[in-house]
């Protein structure tokens with residue numbers, strides 16, 4: 375190799391000369407700097423103090439807040455759940471085996487079906503028996519609706535994944551008689567003509583229906599009704615749509631859920647007021663057990679935020695928007711408390727999640743979006759909010775289960791991938807039906823431009839065998855957090871669990887790289903009644919304290 379400086383002109387470094395001494399001093403200084411950089415943490419993490427008193431358990435975190443929503447929309451059902459018995463994709467009676475196995479692992483408590491907007495145009499007779507009616511799905515892309523997935527297929531699917539049915543009945547284009555007959559067909563044990571028809575279609579024993587949604591967004595796609603008009607419809611459907619299953623008459627009674635608000639402000643508080651005021655004075659002939667609320671994280675309409683390929687500012691904007699859920703629940707809970715102080719009526723957040731711009735190249739009516747680490751964090755924050763309101767929020771359904779909006783699972787023909795949101799639901803499974811335990815902490819602040827968010831969020835709960843579970847989210851995408859948790863009311867010796875993070879806030883799992891955002895084992899130190907651990911930046915962590 376040639377040097378551009380002639381060798382004779384380079385200064386000679388001789389032992390003892392002033393040039394040598396100053397060179398050595400500079401070298402020593404440089405080496406010291408390198409050594410200190412190697413031992414010091416890149417960012418000095420601040421210790422956050424949390425405290426938990428496990429001897430003071432609160433309300434039960436109803437397992438139903440981990441509910442799913444599956445609408446006849448895009449590939450939510452067709453392709454995502456149902457492939458038909460003749461498909462080369464492995465299936466049980468037409469239902470995908472891989473999807474069933476993944477959902478079983480989540481312990482899905484209930485599935486809301488068949489919609490959404492679709493429900494108010496669904497006629498159940500089109501989807502039973504050997505001759506299915508081919509129709510259209512005008513809400514979602516105007517595509518053919520083959521009705522090959524109907525009542526029996528839905529009930530079979532629920533049995534395969536071990537979940538309860540949450541049926542959404544047609545109050546928009548249907549009649550009380552149509553809905554009443556559907557329920558008789560599904561639940562009657564006596565040999566009525568409808569029960570015998572069910573038997574002839576392959577299921578002599580009555581099915582169970584755990585939850586009945588009376589309409590969907592009746593203030594909008596469900597018929598643009600006024601609160602008073604809807605209330606009169608609600609009373610009729612609540613009165614006449616009965617569950618006849620002998621095993622559901624007392625203890626496992628079907629719960630009826632009325633359409634509730636879709637946002638914040640006077641239009642929505644008037645809706646909640648109207649239904650709850652009527653409930654307070656309701657007579658024997660009608661009743662409700664839940665009031666539905668829909669709230670998507672969307673920032674602006676139509677949805678324009680990208681689900682992948684975004685930066686820190688959009689990360690912060692979406693999380694700021696999702697945290698509005700807390701205020702919304704407070705706003706409507708306050709009205710419910712006024713008319714139902716005993717909290718008999720649950721607030722049922724049966725559509726929630728992130729709604730982004732459709733992925734380029736997809737049918738916009740199919741609501742296809744990717745699912746990133748940001749969505750995992752968003753899911754954890756919402757589940758934490760629901761858990762903190764466990765006395766009123768006793769059911770929630772993320773939209774939607776497969777291939778639509780903030781999905782658990784994405785499929786493409788025979789391929790399947792589990793999303794970051796899926797992993798949060800899996801990590802949170804121990805919180806199902808556990809008793810909420812308050813956690814106190816100073817969250818600190820994460821700032822991005824003029825957006826200020828709590829840096830940390832946490833919930834805790836005790837499960838049925840007394841084990842304490844702690845879930846902590848570090849929203850800050852740049853800084854890890856050292857935490858120290860004082861534990862009272864529990865003899866703690868060790869703690870271990872899992873953490874979910876990824877290289878970037880928009881990291882995703884794809885069919886080709888399915889493990890970019892997957893949980894990794896994590897250990898915590900427990901000493902002298904204190905648990906300490908480091909939380910990665912932009913992470914969700916769940917640990918069990920033993």
Ligand code: AHR
Nearest residue numbers: 489490491492590591773
């Ligand atoms: O989840 C997609 C749609 O969003 C549902 O069909 C409707 O209820 C809501 O507006």
